[in-house]
Amino acid sequence: MRDERLIFEKSVEGRTGYSLPPNDVPQVDINALFGEEILRKTELNIPEVSEVDVIRHYTNLSRRNFGVDSGFYPLGSCTMKYNPKINEDIAALDGFAQMHPLQNPISSQGCLEVLYRMDKYLAEILGMERVTLQPAAGAQGEMTGLMIIKAYHMSRNDHKRVKIIVPDSSHGTNPASAAVVGFDVVQIPSDERGLVDINALEAILDDTVAGLMLTNPNTLGLFEEDILKISKMVHACGGLLYYDGANMNAIMGYARPGDMGFDIAHVNLHKTFSTPHGGGGPGAGPIGVSKDLVPFLPVPVVEKKDGYYNLDYDRPLSIGKIKSFYGNFSVIVRAFCYILSMGPQGLKDASGIAVLNANYIRKKLEDLYEIPYNRTCMHEFVLSAVRQAEKGVTALDLAKNLIDKGYHPPTIYFPLIVKEAMMIEPTETESPETLDSFIEAMRELATKAAEEPESLKHAPKTAYVSRLDEVKAARNPILKWSK
Amino acid sequence: MLKTIGAQSIDELFSSIPQELRLNRELELPGPLSEHELRKHVKDIVKDNFDASWNLCFLGAGVYDHIIPSAIKHLVFRQEFYTAYTPYQAEMSQGILQAMFEFQTMITELTGMDAANASLYDGASAVYEAVLLACRHNERKEVLVARSVNPEYRKVLTSVFKYSDIEIKEIDYIMPDKGAKSGTVDMDMLKELISDKTAAVVVQSPNFFGIVEDIKAVSEKAKEVDALLIAVCDPISLGVFESPGKLGADIAVGEAQPLGNPMNFGGPLLGYFAVKKPYIRRMPGRIVGETTDHDGRRGFVLTLQAREQHIRREKATSNICTNQALCALTATIYLSIMGRKGLLDVATQCINKSNYAYQSLLKTGNVAKVFDAPFFREFVVKPAVHPEKLNEELLHDSIIGGYDLSKEYPELEGCWLVAVTEKRSKDEIDFLVNKVDSIIKGGI
Numbered sequence: 001m002r003d004e005r006l007i008f009e010k011s012v013e014g015r016t017g018y019s020l021p022p023n024d025v026p027q028v029d030i031n032a033l034f035g036e037e038i039l040r041k042t043e044l045n046i047p048e049v050s051e052v053d054v055i056r057h058y059t060n061l062s063r064r065n066f067g068v069d070s071g072f073y074p075l076g077s078c079t080m081k082y083n084p085k086i087n088e089d090i091a092a093l094d095g096f097a098q099m100h101p102l103q104n105p106i107s108s109q110g111c112l113e114v115l116y117r118m119d120k121y122l123a124e125i126l127g128m129e130r131v132t133l134q135p136a137a138g139a140q141g142e143m144t145g146l147m148i149i150k151a152y153h154m155s156r157n158d159h160k161r162v163k164i165i166v167p168d169s170s171h172g173t174n175p176a177s178a179a180v181v182g183f184d185v186v187q188i189p190s191d192e193r194g195l196v197d198i199n200a201l202e203a204i205l206d207d208t209v210a211g212l213m214l215t216n217p218n219t220l221g222l223f224e225e226d227i228l229k230i231s232k233m234v235h236a237c238g239g240l241l242y243y244d245g246a247n248m249n250a251i252m253g254y255a256r257p258g259d260m261g262f263d264i265a266h267v268n269l270h271k272t273f274s275t276p277h278g279g280g281g282p283g284a285g286p287i288g289v290s291k292d293l294v295p296f297l298p299v300p301v302v303e304k305k306d307g308y309y310n311l312d313y314d315r316p317l318s319i320g321k322i323k324s325f326y327g328n329f330s331v332i333v334r335a336f337c338y339i340l341s342m343g344p345q346g347l348k349d350a351s352g353i354a355v356l357n358a359n360y361i362r363k364k365l366e367d368l369y370e371i372p373y374n375r376t377c378m379h380e381f382v383l384s385a386v387r388q389a390e391k392g393v394t395a396l397d398l399a400k401n402l403i404d405k406g407y408h409p410p411t412i413y414f415p416l417i418v419k420e421a422m423m424i425e426p427t428e429t430e431s432p433e434t435l436d437s438f439i440e441a442m443r444e445l446a447t448k449a450a451e452e453p454e455s456l457k458h459a460p461k462t463a464y465v466s467r468l469d470e471v472k473a474a475r476n477p478i479l480k481w482s483k
Numbered sequence: 484m485l486k487t488i489g490a491q492s493i494d495e496l497f498s499s500i501p502q503e504l505r506l507n508r509e510l511e512l513p514g515p516l517s518e519h520e521l522r523k524h525v526k527d528i529v530k531d532n533f534d535a536s537w538n539l540c541f542l543g544a545g546v547y548d549h550i551i552p553s554a555i556k557h558l559v560f561r562q563e564f565y566t567a568y569t570p571y572q573a574e575m576s577q578g579i580l581q582a583m584f585e586f587q588t589m590i591t592e593l594t595g596m597d598a599a600n601a602s603l604y605d606g607a608s609a610v611y612e613a614v615l616l617a618c619r620h621n622e623r624k625e626v627l628v629a630r631s632v633n634p635e636y637r638k639v640l641t642s643v644f645k646y647s648d649i650e651i652k653e654i655d656y657i658m659p660d661k662g663a664k665s666g667t668v669d670m671d672m673l674k675e676l677i678s679d680k681t682a683a684v685v686v687q688s689p690n691f692f693g694i695v696e697d698i699k700a701v702s703e704k705a706k707e708v709d710a711l712l713i714a715v716c717d718p719i720s721l722g723v724f725e726s727p728g729k730l731g732a733d734i735a736v737g738e739a740q741p742l743g744n745p746m747n748f749g750g751p752l753l754g755y756f757a758v759k760k761p762y763i764r765r766m767p768g769r770i771v772g773e774t775t776d777h778d779g780r781r782g783f784v785l786t787l788q789a790r791e792q793h794i795r796r797e798k799a800t801s802n803i804c805t806n807q808a809l810c811a812l813t814a815t816i817y818l819s820i821m822g823r824k825g826l827l828d829v830a831t832q833c834i835n836k837s838n839y840a841y842q843s844l845l846k847t848g849n850v851a852k853v854f855d856a857p858f859f860r861e862f863v864v865k866p867a868v869h870p871e872k873l874n875e876e877l878l879h880d881s882i883i884g885g886y887d888l889s890k891e892y893p894e895l896e897g898c899w900l901v902a903v904t905e906k907r908s909k910d911e912i913d914f915l916v917n918k919v920d921s922i923i924k925g926g927i
Contacts, residue, residue, distance in 0.1 A: 006581065006585055006588075007585050008585070008588065015822070016824050017819075017822065018821045018828070020550065020832070020905060021908060023831070023835055023836075024908055025836050025838075025839035025909050026835070027835055028835050030723065030831065030834060033838075033857045034695060034724075037699075038695060038697075039723060039725060040722070040724055041725060041729075042595060044592055045588075045592045045823075046589060046592060046593075046818050046826060047819050049819060051820060054819045054820050055554055058558040058561075058582070058812075058816055058819075059561065061578035061579075062561040062578050063578065064576075064577035065567050065578030065579050066567060066572075066575040067562045067565065067567040068566040068567075069563070069566045070562070073568075080568060086518045086521060086522070090521070090525050093525070093529055094536035094537075095532040095534050095536075096747070096748065097534075097745040098534040098745060098746060099532055099534050099535070099746060100540060100546060100548065100746050100749075100883060101546055101748050102542055102544055104874055107878055108531075108533070108748065109532070110528045110529050110530065110531040111532055111748045113531070114528065121512055124512060125512075127506075136605065136608070136750070136807075137805045139802045140608075140803075147643075147645075147646070150646050176799040176801070177802040178797060179797040179799070180615075180801065181647075182646050182648075185797040222499070223499040225499055227501075227504070228501065228504065251497075253506060253510050254500060254505060255497075255504045255506055259504055259506070276565045276566050277565075277568040277569070278564075278567075278807075278810075279564050279565065279568070279569070279570070279576075279579040279809055279812065280567075280570065280579070280805055280806050281602075281751075281805035281807045282604075282807045282809060283805050298642070319642050320638055320639075320642025320645065321635065321639050321642055323605060324605045324606065324607045324635045324639070324738075324749060324750070324752060325546075325635070325752075326748065326749055327749075327750050328750040329749055329751075330745075337525065339512060340513060340521055341515060341516055341521055342515055343512065343513070343516070344509045344511070346515050347510065347512070348509075352497075353493070355493065357484075359488045359490075359496055360484045360488060363488050376490070376496055378499075399572065400574065403574055408575065411571070432484060460574045460575070463574040464574070465573075465778075466776040466778050467574065468775070468776050468783075470573075470774065470784050470786070472775065473772040473786040474786050474787055474788070477598075477787060478772055479584075479587055479598040479763070479771070479773075480587050480588040480599070481588045
């Protein structure tokens, strides 16, 4: 039965579903204690429902959602790999979940050990000196890294460095993070190879450049082959290099940002290190830094002395705190488990197979779809639905039709430099059979787009709702339920 | 597959990486471990943790040990929720979108605001985003922050705005022994510092000392100079206290971890962010809106995306991309299970039990009163033994003691911030009181 009601619309006055121990201490006269004017008089519309009402309501909602466990989810740049279940069990252990962050370190040695070891493991994977696990997500990692860049230049009394360079293919968070930290953003074009245009870069490098932000492989899934040259150029003018690690799943164990000349690198634990995306968070975006930048890391840093872990707050050059406590700890635990389960060869194989899978799909679709930079890609590639769009079938239409075929669509209309972009990232956890069925679905859609384009304009038909009116939602925003 | 691609080996696919950049050794990492080995290995680590399942937790200071209904994990751990990503494809994400819409509604109900976003990283990030919004809105650069606001949040504010032109000024609280309002915002100092340069005033209630602030009075002061009032409020306390919106706040933010989320050693937490109407289009983060589908049925989408970084890039209102969807879902389910009555019950028990603990500690004669204003769930006292020492001793009796305030407030040397939630029984509180008393009498 289709039940469209919100939880509020299921509320029945006086119905309850909660279980609390009795109040076994003397009652306080709240009116007398606080004074009436401070106590709530406004009605509070929190639903009144039973436990089974709640269970059914959210179980039904879950059935209108699609996760990695539901099926193939080739959402480019998001690395929707399988999330191993053991990691969930371990993160939920009382010994982790029921720990208070401000406990005396004597009583939280286990948590501190996980943080300390993750710092070391990620530093090794990234080729960096130390890692802070504090940032809650990639965007916060970027902000932290940019603050470190700022602090570094300031510490050298170099106040003229106001510019951050980003390629036009970069993630939108890059320029947004740079702006938040107070930098001027300078965008540089990509060249005909889809890579950073070296000449354009050369032209803007001067002593006002604070740094360059780069994803490598970039958002086209292509490795920036000139990276060593780029890093030399940026360093020569006194700037630093920031590595956006959203695409780290392509190169684990093959190459390391630190060796490429990057000074700072973030990783998304919810992408590369298999922690679940949670419907949009919580994620985690630790950043690693080179030796010279270690003094600027946020406080606290976990240190180990004589077998005892401690929180070091005494770091005079530190940028301070960018988030409460030590980061998204339970996400970090999951990633810790993932690294231990995989081992060094396992991580390398993950990247190897991720790249194999992406190239396999690319090769099987290149005859029917335009692929603007069609050569061996890394963990993802971008195709362009321009041929289909000529027939009136857009990337959006193709995406909605994939829903009807049981797939989560790829990322669409990104990167901005490719028209009708569809960014496909299969990840290593998919079998050849899954890839083949997806390829088959994409080929069918291409054929249909050519022969009967009109038939693709009305998808999705099998989803809980048909195509939603986003313009209406933005024009007249209804952001909450009202009685 | 390699044949299809036309490559000899997987390694060949990496040929675009210059030779000199290839890592020609194995990563120095442990593993691989099988499931069984991993479980054993981690259990060995976990045994060094004194967690709140076998220790009595009287520590709060921004993260609280509340009762979490069993139903929550059974719903939140439905894979369709937790293995999904941001609902970019609305038609196949109606579950999480509707839940976020319900979350936004509940937050506006609690805070008395016109709209809320789908959550932010934590209370600290919600506070700095609120400050950013205020400064952009009225194009002013000075922000007054009460020193009774959680020190973690103030530290984050300081570091985030260190290199910006936004200036943070702190307002003191009324010191101990300075009358009935001790522990609350020093209104005289506020009056002195506030001016037409003030973009916003940030006040927390209950504040870091657990004391309930007079949001209305602070908001009236802010209004006089057209500054925005940013109220940092605990969502559980809003079951019993009047909403900040009603009391004049323009923006309400805070930490919603207490709504059914485990403490998790401090993360993930759950920042909430709610505003009055004029500021809706300046809100950071994801926002879910109601719309209709092609067939006229109600549905939900991410909306007002023109604010966001994937469209606006450096002109975006914020760089924040993800929210804490799963934690927000947890809070939504928590509030649904508790209901209006349950939330009031939790809040009332927090008041009753913390007051009982407070009175009982004072009665021992070895623990002194510090502030006079009434509190919610958490209070400050001064035991005759230093909190640091006291906490170490209490740990031997499996008690996680309160927060040592001297770390962040040098003038409160020797003061102890104790949290008592609905989870603590009378016996447990008595046990704490007896242990504190005997430790002090033991003369350590």
